[in-house]
Amino acid sequence: MENAPGGAAATEAPAVLDLDAAYRDSQVGDVLAKLDRELVGLAPVKNRIREIAHLLLIDKLRKQVGLAAEPPPLHMSFTGRPGTGKTTVAMRMAEILHKLGYVRKGQLVTATRDDLVGQYIGHTAPKTKEVLKRAMGGVLFIDEAYYLYKPENERDYGGEAIEILLQVMENQREDLVVIFAGYKDRMDTFFSSNPGLSSRVANHIDFPDYSAVELISIADLMLGKLNYVLTPAAEVALAEYVELRMQQPQFSNARSIRNAIDRARLRQATRLFERGGTVTAEDLKTIDESDIRRSRVFTSGTA
């Protein structure tokens, strides 16, 4: 950052930096606003992201006035149940880091165990390095990270992948940010069995489950994007549906809602076809009560 505009001024005049201007210039506000708009609820997550963004911005300003310290540790862990928005937040995080200049390109590379761990000796290192190469200058998002480490199998190659990751996380901090994601309890065991890893991951963010009210507003948001409207009766049905669905096993928050909407669209299409005759634009965009009530959730009690 030697050639940053603030750098020259800092050496001459007593440094007075405009925090608001820096905030505006970085356009981080836009990303945070987008995050607020796109994601319902998740208040603790949004707060943490905002805090991290503020810290990074302040650190950047400190650097400009010559108070440079070590670059802040940026590797993160996102824990939470499926469908709580971890990937979406990771995408926004990559954007924030890019806007603040902590990663050069800001692309998000998603990897799972399959992409990192090989099947035979000597296969793992090239695979992991290949993924790391693609993620350089951006963010590497490792989904279901706990699968990397399988303590029950001592010949598993996951440990090798972790070793390589660790090395890059430590030595190339300015080139790459790694985000680990997965279920909370399993990630906790994963970190406790890999102490080297947990000490290098500075930010642990837990994604809470959505409440029923939040899930319904998510559904409204999704339907709005798809240009559908619910009849008042359908809205009541949806509220009941969400309550029931939440109690079922394998409930995965926003993803379940998305699937429910997809199935409702399917039923709406079938309903219109069975009726035959002519349809109006109104018919095409309306999802009525029966489209939701016919879900198996209401009848059998299992998904």
Place this chain on the structure above:
Amino acid sequence: MRLTQGQFSFLPDLTDEQISKQVQYALDHNWPISIEYTDDPHPRNSYWEMHGLPMFDVKDAVAIMGEIRKAISEHPNSYVKVNAYDARLGRQTTAMSFIVGRPPEEPGFRLDRTTGEDRQIKYSLHSYATDKPVGERYR
């Protein structure tokens, strides 16, 4: 005799920083980078060995620089070059190609003149390095 070839052949050897900027330029145009090496210095030798596969989907030059350094250290007695391939329809050709590593000593070339029929003279280039078998040159 210092061998020159490809882009920047008229310039002194590029520094790491300069290489990195050239590589980033290629990546910014979505040209995948590949690294090749050879110890046959003849200018008509277009068959260089590949150092690994071409690197697709890479966004940042840091990743390529690591690979370039590895190629040079693995083949200290060879020429190493970096190619960038433009796959766009209508171009589909090497967009950039420049030497990034060379052997410590380059013995150069000898010009052979052969007199043939009717006192015609034929010329040929002979690299001193190729007197030795592949792998033992430039030591």
